Amino acid sequence: MHKLSKIFQPSLIIPKNASVKKQDVTSKSQRLMLEQGLIRQAGNGTFYILPLLQRAVEKTIALVDLYMQQHVKAEKLSLPMLTSAELWRQSGRLDSAEAELMKTTDRHGKMQILGPTHEESITALLAAISPVSYRQFPLRLYQISTKFRDEMKPRFGLMRAKEFLMKDLYTFDIGPEEARQTYETVNDAYRQLLDAVGVPYVKVSADTGLMGGTTSHEYHFPSEVGEDQLMHCRECGKSCNQEVLANGMDCKQCNNANFSKQTGIEVAHTFILEDKYSKALGAKFLDQKGKPGILQMGCYGIGVTRLIAASIEVLSSEMDIRWPLALAPFRVCLIPPKKGSKEESQAGPWLDKLYFEIRKLKGLDSDVVVDDRISMTIGKRLMDAKKIGYPIVIVIGAKAACESNELFEVYNQLQEKESVLGFTETLLEIDRICNSRT
Numbered sequence: 001m002h003k004l005s006k007i008f009q010p011s012l013i014i015p016k017n018a019s020v021k022k023q024d025v026t027s028k029s030q031r032l033m034l035e036q037g038l039i040r041q042a043g044n045g046t047f048y049i050l051p052l053l054q055r056a057v058e059k060t061i062a063l064v065d066l067y068m069q070q071h072v073k074a075e076k077l078s079l080p081m082l083t084s085a086e087l088w089r090q091s092g093r094l095d096s097a098e099a100e101l102m103k104t105t106d107r108h109g110k111m112q113i114l115g116p117t118h119e120e121s122i123t124a125l126l127a128a129i130s131p132v133s134y135r136q137f138p139l140r141l142y143q144i145s146t147k148f149r150d151e152m153k154p155r156f157g158l159m160r161a162k163e164f165l166m167k168d169l170y171t172f173d174i175g176p177e178e179a180r181q182t183y184e185t186v187n188d189a190y191r192q193l194l195d196a197v198g199v200p201y202v203k204v205s206a207d208t209g210l211m212g213g214t215t216s217h218e219y220h221f222p223s224e225v226g227e228d229q230l231m232h233c234r235e236c237g238k239s240c241n242q243e244v245l246a247n248g249m250d251c252k253q254c255n256n257a258n259f260s261k262q263t264g265i266e267v268a269h270t271f272i273l274e275d276k277y278s279k280a281l282g283a284k285f286l287d288q289k290g291k292p293g294i295l296q297m298g299c300y301g302i303g304v305t306r307l308i309a310a311s312i313e314v315l316s317s318e319m320d321i322r323w324p325l326a327l328a329p330f331r332v333c334l335i336p337p338k339k340g341s342k343e344e345s346q347a348g349p350w351l352d353k354l355y356f357e358i359r360k361l362k363g364l365d366s367d368v369v370v371d372d373r374i375s376m377t378i379g380k381r382l383m384d385a386k387k388i389g390y391p392i393v394i395v396i397g398a399k400a401a402c403e404s405n406e407l408f409e410v411y412n413q414l415q416e417k418e419s420v421l422g423f424t425e426t427l428l429e430i431d432r433i434c435n436s437r438t
């Protein structure tokens with residue numbers, strides 16, 4: 001049984017108007033996560049991810065794995081976090097990306113990069129086994145690993161940290177048309193993945209920036225703390241990151257300048273890279289006639305820790321965390337009666353029964369937590385459950401103590417609805433909330 005009393009969740013109370021360290025807490029999600037014992041700051045731009053949040057991270061990883069493997073047919077691997085600075089020199093990025101690269105030098109004086117992204121590394125792998133038969137392609141390889149960026153000003157907690165968890169997918173194709181098809185496939189998987197997360201998002205065309213290449217799109221959660229300015233053309237309906245407009249302020253599609261604007265938090269990014277890295281590093285294939293050619297590449301990122309933080313930023317109130325159902329640390333929290341209360345003996349036995357039956361529902365096997373801090377009143381624990389934001393909270397209280405007609409208080413925190421239901425109806429309601437997508 002998952003028991004709340006056994007979960008390491010050191011909360012931090014940040015006094016209102018506290019001048020101390022105020023500059024360190026720069027977003028609502030960061031403050032809420034600190035207050036609720038989900039994260040602790042370690043250094044400037046580095047964080048401890050505490051057990052409850054780690055559960056959300058594992059769920060996000062599982063969701064990303066599902067869409068990468070089933071929809072994109074990509075294979076998961078691990079690239080070394082340290083890459084030789086020499087590779088970055090060959091791609092031309094040692095200088096262009098220099099300011100934000102986290103560098104280290106080993107005892108032999110060799111400089112290594114703690115990578116923010118791994119185009120160089122994966123392309124060097126392909127180059128090392130080149131030329132590869134055309135039969136191997138399309139080749140789609142991804143990893144989920146810690147990335148590093150030497151941020152000038154880390155801010156917004158997990159949203160702009162020096163160290164973060166990211167999914168990076170690299171694709172290799174034998175021609176531009178095939179690479180374009182891969183691009184469509186991955187973007188389609190991103191759409192389905194973000195639909196499954198359920199936080200409103202917008203897709204915009206984006207600048208290729210340091211990555212290079214020709215085509216790029218970003219996925220943003222609209223939010224006041226977003227650092228990107230998104231432009232939506234009122235004439236043709238296309239959206240882009242303001243960076244794309246560069247000098248001119250006209251829509252690239254229709255040449256009008258009639259935009260609505262909003263700020264967004266970037267959670268995912270896709271690029272067609274063409275042969276920028278494969279040419280520089282020599283990643284080749286052999287075609288049907290045995291003639292060598294340069295591989296066409298794409299790269300596709302999803303900020304895993306950022307996706308979680310941005311979801312909390314968008315869904316939460318100033319007081320209470322709200323999670324996407326798919327990412328919540330636990331989806332159901334059970335609150336049994338207070339120790340020594342008159343309900344305890346009669347309502348108490350329902351706890352095991354509910355816990356057991358809820359776990360049999362689809363996808364809820366290890367997703368139920370019991371707030372067993374029974375020295376506290378139900379009211380106090382209910383308040384805590386609202387703050388941490390378990391999507392479903394079930395109170396086993398006075399109403400469950402009725403001999404003939406046991407009833408439970410069911411709080412659907414996704415829609416801020418409460419109901420009082422019998423045993424079977426409670427199970428049906430949990431199943432409906434968790435397993436119907438209508």
Ligand SMILES: [Zn+2]
Pocket residue numbers: 233234235236237238251252253254255256
């Ligand atoms: Zn337009």
